[in-house]
Amino acid sequence: MQEILWQETLWVFGYGSLIWDPGFPVAERRIATLKDWHRSFCMRSIHHRGTVDAPGLVLALDQAEGASCAGVAFRVEPGAEAATLAGLRARELVSSAYLETVLVVETTEGPVSAVTYVIDADHDQYCGGLPLAEQAEIIAHAVGGRGANRDYLWATVAHLAELGINDEDMEWLGDEVRGLADR
Numbered sequence: 001m002q003e004i005l006w007q008e009t010l011w012v013f014g015y016g017s018l019i020w021d022p023g024f025p026v027a028e029r030r031i032a033t034l035k036d037w038h039r040s041f042c043m044r045s046i047h048h049r050g051t052v053d054a055p056g057l058v059l060a061l062d063q064a065e066g067a068s069c070a071g072v073a074f075r076v077e078p079g080a081e082a083a084t085l086a087g088l089r090a091r092e093l094v095s096s097a098y099l100e101t102v103l104v105v106e107t108t109e110g111p112v113s114a115v116t117y118v119i120d121a122d123h124d125q126y127c128g129g130l131p132l133a134e135q136a137e138i139i140a141h142a143v144g145g146r147g148a149n150r151d152y153l154w155a156t157v158a159h160l161a162e163l164g165i166n167d168e169d170m171e172w173l174g175d176e177v178r179g180l181a182d183r
Contacts, residue, residue: 010081011114012088013105015039015071016059017152020159023091024084025077031163032073032105034116037061039069039167041135042128043119047094048146056142056149057135059156060098060119062128070165073105073114085115092117097125136173140180150177 013032014022016039041057050056061069076084092098098117105114119126130138142149157174160167 038067
């Protein structure tokens with residue numbers, strides 16, 4: 001794992017559950033965009049939103065030239081940097097399917113270097129390219145240690161909308177899973 005060092009401030013980029021549940025003290029939030037990556041349900045979840053026998057799906061950043069992902073850059077409260085990294089590692093690196101890296105995200109106030117969790121496309125939990133309908137079927141029924149997969153999806157969709165971030169795939173999935181859950 002790359003050692004994360006910070007100068008004066010530590011930034012973290014959130015694109016999924018970190019948007020609505022950062023789990024660390026936040027000094028500042030900024031809408032941010034990461035170029036050449038896209039938000040995708042491309043990671044099978046065997047811990048938080050599914051099980052080994054019935055995996056769910058969680059969001060990850062999947063690399064794609066020309067793509068972009070809008071999310072939130074969080075500036076960590078000064079003095080909480082070490083505890084924040086420890087907490088994020090316990091939460092995000094539970095199965096080593098994410099890679100912890102520092103990437104530059106663009107904000108309206110300028111670029112910042114942020115700790116970002118991206119998918120390891122060589123990991124066995126990677127499942128990029130699943131059709132949206134298949135994603136919806138999985139998300140509608142999977143449950144893991146942190147709850148129902150559909151609740152994770154719906155919370156993310158609601159918070160993206162609240163922030164004014166348009167993600168058509170996420171909106172479609174939210175509606176489709178609602179229909180599947182009502183059956």
